[in-house]
Amino acid sequence: MTAKRRIHATAIYCFDCVRRLGSIREASRSLNMATSAVSRQIQKLEDDLDIQLFERSTNGLTLTSAGESFARHAQIVLKDADRLYSEIDAIKGIQKGHIELATVEGPSIELIPRIVKHFTTRFPNITVGIHVIGSAKMPELIINGEVDVGLAFDIENLRNLNQLWVKRYALGAVVAPDHPLAHKSQVSLQECTTYPLILSKKGLSIHTHLSHFINRIEVSHQIIETNSVGLSRKLALSGMGVAFQTIIGIEEDLAKQTLCHIPITRPSIINSELGVYVRSNRILPVAADYFVRDLIDELNQATGSITPGDAFSATLSS
Template sequence: MALNFHQLHIFYTVAEKGSFSHAAQALHMTQPAVTMQVQSLEDYFGTKLFHRSTKKIELSEAGRTLLPYAKRSIDLMKETDVSMSKFTHMLEGRLHLGASMTVGEYILPRLLGPFGKEYPNISVSMKVINTKQLLDEVLNHQLNFGLVEAEVHHPDVHTEAVMNDELMLIVPRDHPLAQKTEITMEEVLEYQFVLREQGSGTRRVMEEEMAKSGFDPGAMKIVMELGSTGAVKSAVEAGLGISILSQSSLKHEAALGVLAVKRIADIRFSRSFYAIYLKSTLLPISAVTFMTFLRERDLSQWL
């Protein structure tokens, strides 16, 4: 029997999760299948890798020795996929991903066309939900890969910045702030706001940046919370309030002049868009190829 990467990946996941059942869930395998693969690895090395009891499992001395090598093999496999993704133009397969609202409605539609021309044999399926829902689906193995608007902090999730963005103030074109060349946050807080709902990445970034800059998000006069960026823009255009949204979602309205898009002088809402996936997951090559595309292309030509 030869040593194989699949067994090392299973061994590493069991060690990280501290449980055969939890590892099986993370790997989409049955617990007996996980146990069998670990036993095969133990047979190969001729030694026990775990001490098992009714309550818990612990790495043996041999297991502790193997663990860093298993991690290095996983890291090397990921690096190999990234490097080789640059050459896989004839790659075939399906790219299934989730995207948070702003990314899915305004960013990815402009990028999937150029991606499709470069990789014509990859078909794309995308689910658009808010950041909190997307994280839940990744954690529950309903999605294995997603793009979100705010950094995610979770011990089981890998988060990687792949694109840059900035949030901007939007006001109706006949609003008092529309004619001003310099606007302060103090002036902005005098007006009523229409915002995205709690759980939205845009909302979270806005509130975090306000707090970092010494402004209390609780001081905002919020008259309406809406579940999509498009609804917020329509409400602002109708004069129901002002808002702060991704500049990437405002291209159409700014060109038509139906909304005034402004930068606030004493605060900058710079942010990144992030790819998220479970640390225990090895992404399919189609997903790795798409992330490489996002990182290495000049996206501004399409956005």
């Protein structure tokens, strides 16, 4: 019977650092280890696995196909190690740790700053990293362990993703108060084409919802396209045209009546689903677990006060 191959923690830390920095010399500086010691750890790892993990060249080190596969495993192992250290710290009463959050742009404008401020006030020794990305890239980051939790619109159901919280929001036309559509309580997509349009580029869930409508717009129509919800909001504020989004990201504008959100009801109501996601079958580090609980509590309170009457109720599952 072949002896089991053993992969030690030090080798994994060295591998991950070399992967990120692309150099054994830079990794040795970062880890405060001798270059020869880091090199031995990588060599030992390759010997244990019986495969080459890095391509060596004059430009540095790059991952082989096997190295990319092992990198995914290493990130999971290191995240689990962070969880262990966080649990030990929590037992000691230190409550320190680090959280990586991925969010789409809309919640990052108002919701996320408020949630992070509240959380870091309660737990000043816990640091937070925030990635603002499109929904399409979100599942990969969560499943690969690069982030602990994701907040995104319209993520498809995947076996490796666990949806902890979800709520539907009506997509609407967003205009300045002096816009001709501002007085309406509902609007059709066809009515919107009477005016200049501010549209989302591919990669955003809004574009996916409106793709059939977008494809029918005449080429000569006055259109501004952007991949930024924040920029879309500013363009609508300046009276540049009709933008499209949910109320998430324009809560303060609605409260101050500097923007109007008019639900789209024809040809039918268009709902966009905001959800909180983590990787399936993963026990979150203590810090991340605290953060997710705060995130969901804040979302329930915030969305409960700003959701229009035709939005659906939130559901919470574990």
